[in-house]
Every structure is written in structure tokens, then in C-alpha cells.
Amino acid sequence: MTGVALQVDRIAKRFGRLDALSDVSFDVADGELTVLLGAAGAGKTTTLRTIAGLEVPDRGRVFVKGRDVTHLEPKDRNLAMIFDNLALYPNKTGFANIAHPLQVQKLAATTIEQRVTAVAATLRISHVLNRLPATMSGGERQRVALGRALVRDPDLFLLDEPLSSLDAMLRIELRSELKRMQRDHGYAFLLATPDYVEALAIADRVVMLVGGQVRQIAPPQVLYDDPVDREVARFVGAPEINLIAADYDPSDGGRIRIADAVMPLPVAQRERLGGASRSFQAGLRPEHVRLSDGGGAAARVSDIEALGLQSIVTFDASGAVLRAVVPSAEGRRLQIGDRVGLTFSLERMIGFEERTGSRVA
Amino acid sequence: MPVRPLSWFLLLVLLGAIVITLFPTFWIVMTAIKPPTDWNAAPAIWIPSKPTLVNFRTLFDPEAIREYGVGGVSQAATMSVLGSIFASTTATALSVIIGLLSAIGISRYSSGGRATPLLILSGRMFPPAAIAVPFVIIFSNIALIDTYSGLIAIYVAATLPFSTWMLKSFVDEIPREIEEAAMVDGKSRLMAHLTVTLPLIRGGLFATTLFIFILNWSEFLFALVLSYTNIETIPVRLAKYVTATAGTLYGVQAALAVLAMVPLVIAGFLIQNHLARGMTFGAVKR
Structure with a gap:
């Protein structure tokens, strides 16, 4: 049985004329890593700060372990938070930084010593315990900030873009370390990030924020395969999902025209599009566009980016731009200007209404 | 940072600047130890041949200067020295404490809205002479004239804009997340402000206190x-050392001025290490 570590119930927050959050609701289960995903300004930090008690919501409630904490001071919420700028105490050593929450709780000096030493060993930062933050490397500071959170036993960890300042290698290393630590100890994590790769890599569940509203809550793979609308589809995935005009004709068993190719449509899509013929915008991930052995939509190669394992090929298909991810061996055989045929994995296609971007298939 | 040797030209310029800056100080110290005959002798006497402490003694014993045949000092300066110490320290302490709390309020909670800092400063925009006379009348009516409470109240009101603004700029430099981290760690709001931010702005606090003092x-x-x-x-x-018989008592004035400089010089030396220290380096990612 798993309980609920955090429950956010329709919180709203307004800054002047800006609606920073409107009716944001979601849960974080015990032992679960939930990622708050969204572009800059989507309300990720405001959400975390509201949960921590650093902002008071205009409406709505926050429950930690079933306890209503909406109007409690931060100190009474039993949460740990890692700030996007880390916020280490600059005049305290690594040890004193990590020990601070325990000192505030007035624990015995020997207990504090033991716990700080243990946490530092897990994080491999024992060597910086006597140093000031100014003398530490970026990764070491990050780990000290992490240590300051882990040394406690909070009901929930809030992490605001905890890996954003690190270089790529270290980010990937710390990312998996973070995930492992969370899983091993059964911690409840709520991590905010604008990076969908990070979200897909570590999340058990993703809460997608757009303009201060929850747009979709789903496991990462569902977010990728079955986004709720065009905005989410475009935010998640790189290269971006291909959007191309399509015409659906239900007669003759259901057919679809994309660029200059007319193809039979799989049953699932046919059912969702309904019985009337219509035009819509087809969404096709780059890995679902392939070179055909013959036939298919006529296209011209307009750009090739070799990325080692794979190549990204850009095509011009009857005036529409399509990108495909192909194995490098295949990419090397192509040249800019080549005329080729394209086929699509139509069973993976999703469809949007052209004007509103809402899902139609 | 390695110390580079100065070029001769730069050294000369610096020496010139030091001489110009320190000359008035030199002159007043010399005047303070000159006997009355040397005060305004022509040609000027730079360094007295017979230095004396009589000017300093006259400050506290008005009769002392009579041994040089000069008379007319009616009152010892003791009361004014004690009065200055009392009024200035009390007013400075109040101004800095209230200023610090205002600075935290404005910086962290935007107390009073966005215009508050400018509103506070606008109180300094008219010349003090314009409000001096109204204050004499008001203070006469509410029995605050000729009292230290009244003078201190005016001093606090007059310096509060400066202390608030200076301290606000120091508080602004400390990322609020450091305080917020302490709150999440279990400290109350007030304790987070006082125990986290205060030590970090110590240098600024000393500088502000000295300035207000x-x-x-x-x-x-x-x-x-x-x-x-x-x-x-x-x-x-200082303005009262003018006698009917001997004119202005320059030496006694100089002695009191030298005495008045002493606490400032000592305070400056004591806190010089704090005045320019960047305490926040490495606290947050920039």
C-alpha cells in the first residue's frame, strides 16, 4: 500500500495582473518521483514555493501526508527543498551547511556528527566538509545542497531544477544518482525541470504545466506517445514532432492523404476520427517517418545532420517540412537534393485540430 | 591578487593627494597645541616651538587659559562632549535598528508597495533649514525643545532614510533563497532574517552605523x-569660543575639534576590514 505524500488541491496564485498558477491540482505518492515539467514561466518554481510555504496561495490547499499545511510556516511543514541557485550558507563550511537543519532541531552534537558524516560519505563529499562553499566546485556545491536536504527525514523533497547549472556529463551522472537514492530510500520527490529529457529519464510520473495550468499528468512514455494536445506534443521530444496537413476520407475503408500520398488508415485512428471526412493536422514523431523502398510520399532531401549513431534528415514533401531520424548508415547514402519516397508509421500517428491544437486522433 | 609596484609618477600623484587631504588635519592638530600667541601669528608658525596642552585643559577648566593672559571662557565643554556622545550614539542605534527592520521589510516583503523606498528618500529632499524653524515652534508646544529626547527624535528621523537605503542595498545583495533555505530547515521567519542575513551583511551594517554616527x-x-x-x-x-576680549579662541576650538575626531578615527580603524568584504561569494550560482 502506498500513501499520498503530497496533495495539491486547486491552488491559484496571482502576481499583480499575472495569473502565475490557476487551479493547479496533483498528487505525489509515497516513494514516487514526480517531475513538474514546463517551460520557463510555466509556474514550476511558484508551485514548489507554494508547497514549501514560501508563497501563500490565493486559493486552494496543500496537504502533506494528509495534513493541511496551507497556512503553516515553512518550518512546520517538514519538507526539504533544494533551490535552483542552491542557497548554501556562504559563511558556513560544508559540514555546518549540512548540519544546519539538525542544529535547528537541537539534536545532540554526536548525533549530528554521525548523520552528517554518513550523508557526506554517501554523496562522496567528505573532503569538502571543512571548506566554504566559495572554494567548492559546482558539483560539490550541488551535493552539499543535496546533503542538507538528505540529512533530514522530511515527508517530501522539493527540487527546483537541481541539475541545471552542471555540465552535461555531471548532470547525467548526478541524475541517475538522484534517482537511485530516491528509489533506495523510498523518498517522495517532486522535481521541477524545463528539460523533457531529464523528465523522461527519471520520472515515475510527469505533471506538465503550461501557463500556470496543469495540462497533463501521465507517466513519461504516455506523455510522449499520447500527448493531450499539440503544445505538449511539441514540448516533449527532439527533434520536434512533425506537423503536417492531412485529409481523412472515411469512404473505401478509411483513407488518409499526407503530402501527395494516399494511404489506408489503421482501425484505431479511423475510429477516433469518426465517420465524416475532415482535414486535420497529423503529428508524426521523426522516428515514425521512414524512407520507402519504393512509392510513398514524394520528397526531396533538404538537409542532413549526422549525429553519430543516427542522422536527422529534413525533407521537403510537396511544400511541407518533415524531419526523420534514420540510422547513420542510411543517412550517409543520402545527399541533399535526392528525391525519395517516404512512408509513415500511421499506427503511431496522432492528430490535432488545425486551429486549436486539441487532439482529434 | 599580486601587488604591483607603483610607478614614480603615480607615487607622486598619490603623495600630492595625501598631502592635500591631510593638511587641514595637520593644521588643526598643530593649532590645538599652540599657545595663544602662536594661533594667528604672521608669518604663520607651522610647528609650535613650545607646544602646550593648555587648550585641551581649557576645554574642561575654563580658567586654565588665563595663565597666558587670555580670559572670558565662561563654560566647560564637558556637558557638550557628554551631550554629543549621548545624543549621537542613541540616535545612531535607533536609526540603524529601525532602518534594518525597514530594510528587511522592504527588501523581502515589499512593505508598503513599490514606491516606499522612494517615498522614504523624498523626506530628505527639502533643505533642513526649511523645517528647522517649524520644528522650534512645534517642539516648544510639546515640550521637546531643549531636551535630548527631542534632538534624538529629529536625528533618527533625519538619518532613517539613509540607514534604510544603505541597509536595503546590502540586504538586497543577499539572495533571499538563503533565508528561505533556513526557513525550510526549520527556522522562523524572523530568526531566518536575523541569524542568516545579519552575519552576511555585517560589513555593511558597520559601514552604515559609522556613516549615520x-x-x-x-x-x-x-x-x-x-x-x-x-x-x-x-x-x-565649537561656535561659542568667541570672547569679548581676545576674539576667537582658535586653539581651544582646535582642541575640541581634535577631540571630536578621535572616536571617528578609532571606529574607522576598527572596522576597516569589514568595509570592503564580499561575504556572499560562492553562496549561489550566478
Whole structure:
């Protein structure tokens, strides 16, 4: 049985004329890593700060372990938070930084010593315990900030873009370390990030924020395969999902025209599009566009980016731009200007209404 | 940072600047130890051949100067020295404490809205002379004239814009997330402000205190118009060393001025290490 570590119930927050959050609701289960995903300004930090008690919501409630904490001071919420700028105490050593929450709780000096030493060993930062933050490397500071959170036993960890300042290698290393630590100890994590790769890599569940509203809550793979609308589809995935005009004709068993190719449509899509013929915008991930052995939509190669394992090929298909991810061996055989045929994995296609971007298939 | 040797040219320029800056100080110290005959001798006497402490003694014993045949000092400066110390330290302490709390309020909670900082500063925009006389009338009516409470109230009101603004700029430099981290760690709001931010702005706090103290210590206008007989400060006393028989007693004035400089010089030396220290380096990612 798993309980609920955090429950956010329709919180709203307004800054002047800006609606920073409107009716944001979601849960974080015990032992679960939930990622708050969204572009800059989507309300990720405001959400975390509201949960921590650093902002008071205009409406709505926050429950930690079933306890209503909406109007409690931060100190009474039993949460740990890692700030996007880390916020280490600059005049305290690594040890004193990590020990601070325990000192505030007035624990015995020997207990504090033991716990700080243990946490530092897990994080491999024992060597910086006597140093000031100014003398530490970026990764070491990050780990000290992490240590300051882990040394406690909070009901929930809030992490605001905890890996954003690190270089790529270290980010990937710390990312998996973070995930492992969370899983091993059964911690409840709520991590905010604008990076969908990070979200897909570590999340058990993703809460997608757009303009201060929850747009979709789903496991990462569902977010990728079955986004709720065009905005989410475009935010998640790189290269971006291909959007191309399509015409659906239900007669003759259901057919679809994309660029200059007319193809039979799989049953699932046919059912969702309904019985009337219509035009819509087809969404096709780059890995679902392939070179055909013959036939298919006529296209011209307009750009090739070799990325080692794979190549990204850009095509011009009857005036529409399509990108495909192909194995490098295949990419090397192509040249800019080549005329080729394209086929699509139509069973993976999703469809949007052209004007509103809402899902139609 | 490696110390580069100065070029001869730069050294000369610096020496010139030092001479120009320190000459008035040199002259007043010399005048303070000159006997009355040397005060305004022509040609000027730079360094007295027979230095004396009689000017300093006259400050506290008005009769002392008579041994040089000069008379007419009616009152010792003791009261004005004690008065200056009391009024300036009390007013400075109040101004800095209230200023610090305002600075935290404005910086962290935008107390009073966005215009508050400018509103506070606007209180300094009219000349003190314009409000001096109204204050004499008001203070007469509410029995605050010729009292230290009245003078201190004016000093606090006059310096509060400066202390608030200076301290606000120091508080602004400390990322609020450091305080917020302490709150999440289990500290109350007030304790987070006081135990986290205060140590980090220590240098700024010392600098502000010194600045406000200098303002109060050397204030003349209000101290003059708001005092009759019960209170006096050093700047007002300085203006009173004019006698009917011997004219202005330059040496005694100089002695009191030298005495007035002492606490400022000592304070400056004590806190010079704090004045320019960047305490926040490495606290947050930039």
C-alpha cells in the first residue's frame, strides 16, 4: 500500500495582473518521483514555493501526508527543498551547511556528527566538509545542497531544477544518482525541470504545466506517445514532432492523404476520427517517418545532420517540412537534393485540430 | 591578487593627494597645541616651538587659559562632549535598528508597495533649514525643545532614510533563497532574517552605523536651534569660543575639534576590514 505524500488541491496564485498558477491540482505518492515539467514561466518554481510555504496561495490547499499545511510556516511543514541557485550558507563550511537543519532541531552534537558524516560519505563529499562553499566546485556545491536536504527525514523533497547549472556529463551522472537514492530510500520527490529529457529519464510520473495550468499528468512514455494536445506534443521530444496537413476520407475503408500520398488508415485512428471526412493536422514523431523502398510520399532531401549513431534528415514533401531520424548508415547514402519516397508509421500517428491544437486522433 | 609596484609618477600623484587631504588635519592638530600667541601669528608658525596642552585643559577648566593672559571662557565643554556622545550614539542605534527592520521589510516583503523606498528618500529632499524653524515652534508646544529626547527624535528621523537605503542595498545583495533555505530547515521567519542575513551583511551594517554616527556627530543646525541651556553638542560648543576680549579662541576650538575626531578615527580603524568584504561569494550560482 502506498500513501499520498503530497496533495495539491486547486491552488491559484496571482502576481499583480499575472495569473502565475490557476487551479493547479496533483498528487505525489509515497516513494514516487514526480517531475513538474514546463517551460520557463510555466509556474514550476511558484508551485514548489507554494508547497514549501514560501508563497501563500490565493486559493486552494496543500496537504502533506494528509495534513493541511496551507497556512503553516515553512518550518512546520517538514519538507526539504533544494533551490535552483542552491542557497548554501556562504559563511558556513560544508559540514555546518549540512548540519544546519539538525542544529535547528537541537539534536545532540554526536548525533549530528554521525548523520552528517554518513550523508557526506554517501554523496562522496567528505573532503569538502571543512571548506566554504566559495572554494567548492559546482558539483560539490550541488551535493552539499543535496546533503542538507538528505540529512533530514522530511515527508517530501522539493527540487527546483537541481541539475541545471552542471555540465552535461555531471548532470547525467548526478541524475541517475538522484534517482537511485530516491528509489533506495523510498523518498517522495517532486522535481521541477524545463528539460523533457531529464523528465523522461527519471520520472515515475510527469505533471506538465503550461501557463500556470496543469495540462497533463501521465507517466513519461504516455506523455510522449499520447500527448493531450499539440503544445505538449511539441514540448516533449527532439527533434520536434512533425506537423503536417492531412485529409481523412472515411469512404473505401478509411483513407488518409499526407503530402501527395494516399494511404489506408489503421482501425484505431479511423475510429477516433469518426465517420465524416475532415482535414486535420497529423503529428508524426521523426522516428515514425521512414524512407520507402519504393512509392510513398514524394520528397526531396533538404538537409542532413549526422549525429553519430543516427542522422536527422529534413525533407521537403510537396511544400511541407518533415524531419526523420534514420540510422547513420542510411543517412550517409543520402545527399541533399535526392528525391525519395517516404512512408509513415500511421499506427503511431496522432492528430490535432488545425486551429486549436486539441487532439482529434 | 599580486601587488604591483607603483610607478614614480603615480607615487607622486598619490603623495600630492595625501598631502592635500591631510593638511587641514595637520593644521588643526598643530593649532590645538599652540599657545595663544602662536594661533594667528604672521608669518604663520607651522610647528609650535613650545607646544602646550593648555587648550585641551581649557576645554574642561575654563580658567586654565588665563595663565597666558587670555580670559572670558565662561563654560566647560564637558556637558557638550557628554551631550554629543549621548545624543549621537542613541540616535545612531535607533536609526540603524529601525532602518534594518525597514530594510528587511522592504527588501523581502515589499512593505508598503513599490514606491516606499522612494517615498522614504523624498523626506530628505527639502533643505533642513526649511523645517528647522517649524520644528522650534512645534517642539516648544510639546515640550521637546531643549531636551535630548527631542534632538534624538529629529536625528533618527533625519538619518532613517539613509540607514534604510544603505541597509536595503546590502540586504538586497543577499539572495533571499538563503533565508528561505533556513526557513525550510526549520527556522522562523524572523530568526531566518536575523541569524542568516545579519552575519552576511555585517560589513555593511558597520559601514552604515559609522556613516549615520558621523552625520549625527557633526550635525549643527538642529542642535543649535533646538537647544537653549539644558542641552549642548560639540558642534554648537565649537561656535561659542568667541570672547569679548581676545576674539576667537582658535586653539581651544582646535582642541575640541581634535577631540571630536578621535572616536571617528578609532571606529574607522576598527572596522576597516569589514568595509570592503564580499561575504556572499560562492553562496549561489550566478
